[in-house]
Amino acid sequence: MQVLIxxxxxxxxxxxxxxxxxLGHKDIDEAEHGQAALDHLExxxxxxxxxxxxxxxxxxxxxxxxxxxxxxxxxxxxxxxxSESNPRVVYQALKAGADEYAMKPLTTEVIxxxxxxxxxx
Amino acid sequence: MFTxxxxxxxxxxxxxxxxxxxxxxxxxxxxxxxxxxxPIDDPRIATISIGGPWTAALVVTxxxxxxxxxxxxxxxxxxxxxEADDVADALGELANVVGGNVKGMLDDDGASTLTLPIVxxxxxxxxxxxxxxxxxFDIEGQPMSWELYERP
Numbered sequence: 230m231q232v233l234i235x236x237x238x239x240x241x242x243x244x245x246x247x248x249x250x251x252l253g254h255k256d257i258d259e260a261e262h263g264q265a266a267l268d269h270l271e272x273x274x275x276x277x278x279x280x281x282x283x284x285x286x287x288x289x290x291x292x293x294x295x296x297x298x299x300x301x302x303x304x305x306x307x308x309x310x311x312s313e314s315n316p317r318v319v320y321q322a323l324k325a326g327a328d329e330y331a332m333k334p335l336t337t338e339v340i341x342x343x344x345x346x347x348x349x350x
Numbered sequence: 351m352f353t354x355x356x357x358x359x360x361x362x363x364x365x366x367x368x369x370x371x372x373x374x375x376x377x378x379x380x381x382x383x384x385x386x387x388x389p390i391d392d393p394r395i396a397t398i399s400i401g402g403p404w405t406a407a408l409v410v411t412x413x414x415x416x417x418x419x420x421x422x423x424x425x426x427x428x429x430x431x432x433e434a435d436d437v438a439d440a441l442g443e444l445a446n447v448v449g450g451n452v453k454g455m456l457d458d459d460g461a462s463t464l465t466l467p468i469v470x471x472x473x474x475x476x477x478x479x480x481x482x483x484x485x486x487f488d489i490e491g492q493p494m495s496w497e498l499y500e501r502p
Contacts, residue, residue: 237466240440241434243425244376282445282463312450317460332454333447336374 230349232257233275233290234311236310237284241333245279245310248337252344263287267295269277275305277349280327282311282318297326305349310335320324359404360452360498361470366485368451369496373487376444381487381494385416390493396439396445396469397476400453402462405501407476408449410441416492417441448488448496478502 232254242259251255258273261265266278271314278296281290289309296302309322312333319330328334329343344350366383373381394417399407412420414437419441420430445467453464468474479499487494 238439238443239448240424240434240443247426283466285466312447312453313464314454315460315462316369316455320460329455334372334449336375 230254230256230277231273231275232275233260233266233269234282235260235263235284237261239280241281241296241310244280245335245340248335249279251337252341252350255291263289263292263295266292270296270302274301277306277308277344277347279308279310282309282313282322286289289327290321291326293322302330306349308340308343308347336345353420358408360455360483362483362485364455365448365452365483365496365498367447369485369487369494372451373442374418376436376447377420379423379490381489384486384488385492386486389492389497392471394441395473396438396441396467396471396473397474398442398449398467400462400466402448402467403458404456404462405473405482406452406477407499407501408445408452409473409497409499410445410448410475411495411497412441412476412489413492416429416489416494420444420489438469442469452498454478458485476501 234242236242262284280289305325306330309327310331314332331343392414395411397409417437418429421437424440432497476499478501483498483502
């Protein structure tokens with residue numbers, strides 16, 4: 230499974246990469262914001278994207294809305310991973326096209342459960 | 351353990367619980383509440399603001415040494431392996447996650463917004479902000495201070 234982690238924090242990208250590795254996923258790419266992720270999609274299409282919500286340049290909502298408007302991105306499962314827990318943000322994320330939502334701080338077990346809910350475990 | 355300040359939307363017990371939970375989950379060690387808050391030498395400070403019906407700034411202060419060891423632990427690296435921006439990035443992410451959890455406590459129908467964290471070596475100017483909540487933790491003998499400033 231190909232994974233794309235989109236987060237402006239290098240620390241959080243490394244944490245998520247480590248967690249995904251513990252879950253057996255090794256094909257992992259990173260992007261530091263939504264625009265960098267869109268650029269990445271021109272070269273490689275992931276099976277799942279772990280996407281932060283608040284990012285500079287292009288945040289999670291705009292990134293998700295953009296890829297949900299592209300047919301070639303239909304197969305990408307989107308898991309929003311953010312410190313935002315407010316129901317309105319969850320609603321906005323799902324409305325934009327996210328498939329699942331997880332709140333920081335995360336554990337490997339939570340990520341595994343969420344991937345399982347997406348049929349990607 | 352805690353200061354006695356003006357009643358806040360978020361009280362000291364709630365902030366302490368959030369910090370303890372986030373630290374334990376991110377770092378894997380315990381953040382022990384500390385009785386006193388001594389000045390922190392050579393500080394590294396991260397600030398994140400919440401805007402909306404309730405406006406506040408959350409400030410975390412640690413020593414540069416603790417900031418480096420925390421970043422190294424978080425990233426799974428040795429201190430010597432850290433890149434230039436790693437310490438600020440890691441401290442900012444800590445403020446971001448705690449701030450997000452604080453914001454999640456608000457009963458505001460999601461009207462509030464969270465800024466990106468700002469990391470600096472000095473206390474930022476919290477214009478019009480009043481310190482309402484503060485708590486300090488002991489991290490393996492070093493203090494970690496959290497302060498919440500609310501704006502009317």
